Amino acid sequence: MREALFYEKQEDNAVLCRLCPKGCLIKEGRTGFCRVRENRGGTLYALNYGQCSSCNADPVEKKPLYHFYPAHTILSLGTFGCNLRCGFCQNWEIAHGSPPTIPLTPEQVVAMAQAQGPRCVGVAYTYSEPVVWYEFVRDTARQVREAGLKNVLVTNGFIAEEPLRELLPYIDAMNIDVKSFRDDYYQHVCAGRLEPVLRTVEVAKDHCHVEVTNLIVTGLNDAAEEIGALVDWLAAVDPRIPLHFSRYFPNFEMERPPTPLEVLYAARETARKKLRYVYLGNVWDEEADTTYCPGCGAAVVRREGYKVRNVFLKDGKCGACGAPVDIVGSVWEAKR
Template identity: 70%
Template sequence: MREALFYEKRDGKVVCHLCPHECAVKEGKTGLCRVRQNREEKLYTLNYGACSSCAVDPVEKKPLYHFYPGHTILSLGTWGCNLRCLFCQNWEISQGNPPTVNLEPAQVLDMLRAQGPRCIGVAYTYSEPVVWYEFVLDTAKLVKEAGYKNVLVTNGFINEEPLCKLLPYVDAMNIDLKSFRDEFYRRLCRGRLEPVKRTIEQVHRRCHLEVTTLLVTGENTGEEEIEALASWLAGLSPDIPLHLSRYFPNFEFTAPPTPLEDLYRARDIARRYLRYVYLGNVWDEEGGITYCPECRRPVIKREGYKIREVALKEGEGSWLCASCSAALPLVGRVFVR
């Protein structure tokens, strides 16, 4: 347990400024995230170093398809979340009380060093990394100083000041843009859309960015919404990879899995605006292929999370299509398993 960052005392309560909820927390209580508690007018983080999940994953599983393709990454998660999505796919750790082991930042660095050269760094993932912000910040500093990479897989629901404090240590993010309608966020997630859009706008200028949208049956699969989401992302950069992921019933949501035709239609719409659109949570031969934006030939073929074929050549500071020499927005070396 550590004293939290980003709060102030007010009328016997503490007001947390980590995320846009700005929870006013009474003595002995926690905010919506369940992991930041008022104790004698000080805000404490209850999950500092409390690790609920740990694995070495393919970086594609985050999902990141344009960041050190084919490499692995040490992946850590905690418990708690600052949203409450009724369809949460990881509700056991985000909304439950899972068993945890305690880690210190130096231990994480030792674990990372033991993985070998294919492991590029640490991903703060599985649960929402914002809610163990202090541990992520401390660990990310050590990881960065040691020459490794930091990745956040996040819902993007964070205030501007803490985001700016963390960003110098972050190399890549995958941000979950759950819907392009504020009504969806409020009704199904207890959140808001605008703070997430603001985070995406800031992040795409500062580090590598990919975006994921879970297509929930009957909720965010409409053609107008997909078009609005994709065109907005393209206004930032048409090179931002978008991962459209298939929903399955989970937590408190019982709608059937996303129909495949909805997934394919959404991909077709998004491709009108974005150069790189992928499908997740579905076995689709084309869903994981990276195509050259100029000649449309495959430059990376994936089977699940594994890279099977590469048609790239090295240029000056960039990867080029082996067929037409067009530049590809890929970060880092490509490792073929």
């Protein structure tokens, strides 16, 4: 347990949490919406500091990050708690349950990442929502950076701007969920709001590598107009930001049928008119997982699922026409 950051003391020993846009007013002895920030005697504590519920060495592509050190691995850690409540949550056991955890220190995380060997690029804070693990993520990210490794956030992006800006100097890449381009969807399906998430993307893209994921849920956010609006907004932010449309499957509290494949392929075609890099997740289609040169259209990174199978890059440029391809870092297979 550690004293939390970003809160204000109020009357009658209450506290106002300022970490995320919910701004929970927390009475003594209670927790905020996320369940992991508790008021004890007028002091707000992070209950999940150093508590790890999930740990694995994953392909970077699984985050998903397709333009950040392709074919490398990354030590992936999660805790418990979340500041949203999405009806389709794929990790609800740790986001909204009480999973067993093991204690970790930032020093141990660094040592674990280093023990993975040279193919491991660093540490990803993922599985659960890293925003509500803020204090531990910040402390660990500082030491990871000092060790010469990379930090990745896989996040819902629902964070206040001040803590976001304080954390960004230590973050190398983010995958940010934009769950819908409608605020009413965020309110009714996710118990959140859209605007702060869009702001996170806009701020983060000037400080680190950013990719965006949109889970298309059958009958809820799959309208062509909404997908077009999302694409228009992202293209205005930066057309080089990779966009991953992900296929929904029933989970947690939602039993709608899986996203029809034709909806995903139509969304991809819409997005490719304005964005340089568009992918499909939970589909396992090599053509939809491949990175193409924005200049000549040549396949420069072919993938099979999360595995990189073929690379046609030379010094970060297309091997066919020499046009620059927006990929951060080297490709592991290319340098062996």
